[in-house]
Amino acid sequence: MNTICGVVLAGGKSSRLGQDKAKLRFKGQDLLQRSVALVQEFCPVTYVVGRDAREHELNVPWMLDDIPGIGPMGGILTALKRLKRPCLVLSCDLPLLSRDILARLIEVRNRIGYQKLMTTYLQGETGFIEALVAIYEYKCVEFLQRSFKRGCYKLSQAIESENRHHIPYSEAERKYFLNINYPRDIQLLKVLDSKG
Known part of the structure; x- marks a missing residue:
């Protein structure tokens, strides 16, 4: 039951980008x-x-969201409820994410012994958490369902900070978490990629 399943979220409409980001x-x-x-x-x-x-x-196996229209929470809830296992969750729009970032995430989660419901990255300067580069334990289901029932679909509010383990990352590592939401992000990707 502790085997981590991989989950890539690809249910967004890409309305801000104007084309299918996936x-x-x-x-x-x-x-x-x-x-x-x-x-x-x-x-x-x-x-x-x-x-x-x-x-x-x-x-690869795939599934549609059981609760469409509520963003990533719907996909994560779907995966956790169906798989009944911890899930390494990644959104599909992170082109610069590296193997090292995921290796560190898994190593930290395994070392802390599943004491938290969610293991994720936190940007030190802003306090922003990377909810879509994270490991969610199966026990998250009850928290996500409770949040859904009260109409809150924000993952950082559904899983409060005391139930998360944060891995800080620096400003220099911020490029690895670039997600493609707007046309300007495509231009930024080209700039960052050209710099290596």
Whole structure:
């Protein structure tokens, strides 16, 4: 029951971007393919949540959100309830995320012994948590359902800070967490990638 399942969230409508972010190509793959390949390095089984993975030529299990229209919380709840295991959750729009970032996340989660419901990264200067680069324990379900019932879909409020383990990251590491939401983010990606 402690085996971590990989979960890549790909159910967003990409309305702010104006095109399907999961199908954006970067270094020879679309963003969903890249995210799945990264998670597969760490998890024996990786699922796509939110769309049919076959649309991206991926031979992995997939599921649609049980509760569509509430953002990432719906996909995470769906995965946890169906899999009944801890889940390494990654959004599909993080093109610069590195293997080292995920390795550190898993190592810290395993070392602290599942004492918290959620292990995630925290940006030291801003206090922003990376809720979509995180490990959610199965026990999160009751917290997420409670938050959903009161109409709050924000993950940082559903899982309060005392139930999260935070891994601080520096300003220099911020580029790894760039997610593609707006057209300007595509331009920023090109700039950051050119700098290595």
